[in-house]
Amino acid sequence: MPPGLMVSAPASGTGKTTVMLGLLRALAQDGLTVQPFKSGPDYIDPAFHLAAAGRASFNLDSWAMDEALLQAIGGRARGADIVVAEGSMGLFDGVATAGRAGFGSSAETAARMGWPVVLVLDAGGQAQSAAATALGFRSYRPDLPFAGVILNRVASPRHERLIRRGMEAVDMPVLGVLPRRGDLTLPERHLGLIQAVEHPDLETAIAGYADFLREHVDLAAIRAAAMAHALPAGGALPSPPAQRIALARDAAFSFTYPHLLEGWRAAGAEILPFSPLADEAPDPGADLAWLPGGYPELHAGRLAAAERFREGLRDFARSRPVHGECGGYMALGEALIDKDGQRHRMAGLLGLVTSYEKRKFHLGYRRAVLEAAMPGAGPGAALRGHEFHYSTILEQPDAPLARVADADGAPVAETGSLRGRVTGTFFHLIAGETP
Incomplete structure (x- = not known):
C-alpha cells in the first residue's frame, strides 16, 4: 500500500472536512495520485473526496467489516502515490461493544492500516492548553503513530505564538496554522453536510480550500509524515445481488x-x-x-x-x-x-x-x-x-x-x-x- 495518513480531530465540528478537501486537492495539484478513504459509516463525505481528489473514495469500517473486506477495500489504493483518510467524529470515538473486527473508531482504522494521525485542533478559546489536548491524544494510545497537529481557527499572530509555545513544550510537531475565516465552511442540514451534487459551486469551494491549505500548511511535512504499510492480500468486495x-x-x-x-x-x-x-x-x-x-x-x-x-x-x-x-x-x-x-x-x-x-x-x-x-x-x-x-x-x-x-x-x-x-x-x- 502507498504511504498514507489519517486526518482526524478531537471531535466533530473542528473543520476536519474542509482541511481534508483542501489537502486532497493541493496534493493532486502537485502531481500526486491521491487515494482518499473515509473511516466509519458516512454516506456523504466520499462524494466530496471524489470531487477533490479525482479518485473514488471508499469507507473503511472496523466494526461492520471483517479483516478480509478491510484489506480488499484498502487494495483500492493500488496505483496511488499517497493515501489520505478522513476520520469520523473524534479520533477515539466508537461503539462500546466490539464487532467482528473492532469498535469502529478512526484510531482503530489508522492502526490497522498503519497510518499516522494528523490531528486537526480547533484552537478557538484556548492557547497553551491546546498542547495538553494534543498530548493527551498522542498518549492515549501509544502504539498509534502520531504525525502532528494542524491548528485551526487561530485568531492572531500572538495567539499562534502562545499555542506554538505549548506545542514545543510537549514536543508536538505543528504541521499547519489556519487563521480564523468564517467562509471556510460547508453547508449543512440535519444529517450533516449537504450532498456534493447539491453544492452551489463545489469546484470553486474546493479550489479555495486548496489555496488556503497551501498558504498555511507545510505540505512537504505532511507528505514526509505519511507512512507505507504492507497490507496483507485481502478477500473480495461484496458480490452483486443481481446481474x-x-x-x-x-x-x-x-x-x-x-x-x-x-x-x-x-x-x-x-x-x-x-x-x-x-x-x-x-x-x-x-x-x-x-x-x-x-x-x-x-x-x-x-x-x-x-x-x-x-x-x-x-x-x-x-x-x-x-x-x-x-x-x-x-x-x-x-x-x-x-x-x-x-x-x-x-x-x-x-x-x-x-x-x-x-x-x-x-x-x-x-x-x-x-x-x-x-x-x-x-x-x-x-x-x-x-x-x-x-x-x-x-x-x-x-x-x-x-x-x-x-x-x-x-x-x-x-x-x-x-x-x-x-x-x-x-x-x-x-x-x-x-x-
Whole structure:
C-alpha cells in the first residue's frame, strides 16, 4: 500500500472536512495520485473526496467489516502515490461493544492500516492548553503513530505564538496554522453536510480550500509524515445481488456505499441508473430495482407527482424484486408526512407510513438477522449496517424482514418489512457476515 495518513480531530465540528478537501486537492495539484478513504459509516463525505481528489473514495469500517473486506477495500489504493483518510467524529470515538473486527473508531482504522494521525485542533478559546489536548491524544494510545497537529481557527499572530509555545513544550510537531475565516465552511442540514451534487459551486469551494491549505500548511511535512504499510492480500468486495441492477440515483436517492457499487461492477453486474425525481421508471430489462437512502423528505411533493416512476416501479415489482434502504424504504411505503404535516403519497408497494412532523433521531450501527430473503441474502443471513434518520414510523402493517439489534445487542424496533417481492430496511447495508 502507498504511504498514507489519517486526518482526524478531537471531535466533530473542528473543520476536519474542509482541511481534508483542501489537502486532497493541493496534493493532486502537485502531481500526486491521491487515494482518499473515509473511516466509519458516512454516506456523504466520499462524494466530496471524489470531487477533490479525482479518485473514488471508499469507507473503511472496523466494526461492520471483517479483516478480509478491510484489506480488499484498502487494495483500492493500488496505483496511488499517497493515501489520505478522513476520520469520523473524534479520533477515539466508537461503539462500546466490539464487532467482528473492532469498535469502529478512526484510531482503530489508522492502526490497522498503519497510518499516522494528523490531528486537526480547533484552537478557538484556548492557547497553551491546546498542547495538553494534543498530548493527551498522542498518549492515549501509544502504539498509534502520531504525525502532528494542524491548528485551526487561530485568531492572531500572538495567539499562534502562545499555542506554538505549548506545542514545543510537549514536543508536538505543528504541521499547519489556519487563521480564523468564517467562509471556510460547508453547508449543512440535519444529517450533516449537504450532498456534493447539491453544492452551489463545489469546484470553486474546493479550489479555495486548496489555496488556503497551501498558504498555511507545510505540505512537504505532511507528505514526509505519511507512512507505507504492507497490507496483507485481502478477500473480495461484496458480490452483486443481481446481474442487472436498476439503481435510483438523484438528489433524493444517493446514499450507497462506494465499496458495494465497486464490488457489484467488479463481479460483472450492470448498474442501470434512473431518477425518480425526473419521473423515470426502472429499466424494464433489469433483474432488480434498488432504491438507496437519501433525502426523499425534501422532495416528497415531486415524488408524489411522479406517476411514471410510481407506475413503472409497481409494474416492475409484479415480477422482480425491489429493495429500498432508509429513504428508499420510505419511498416504497404508502405515504410520507413532511415536517409541515403534509401527507404525500409514495409508491404503495409497502404499507409503511413515516413522518418527519414527529421527528425522532435514529443513529447507530445495526446487526440484522433476516427472517426472510432479500436481494443478495437468504433467510438467516446476518448483515451489518448503519442507521441515521429523523423519521418516525406511524404505520408498518407488513411482515418484519429481520431481527435487528444495535452494536451492543439491544433490540431495535425498526426491523424493515416485506410484502411479496418488495423489501426494505432503515439501515444502510455495509457488509454481510461471513460464516
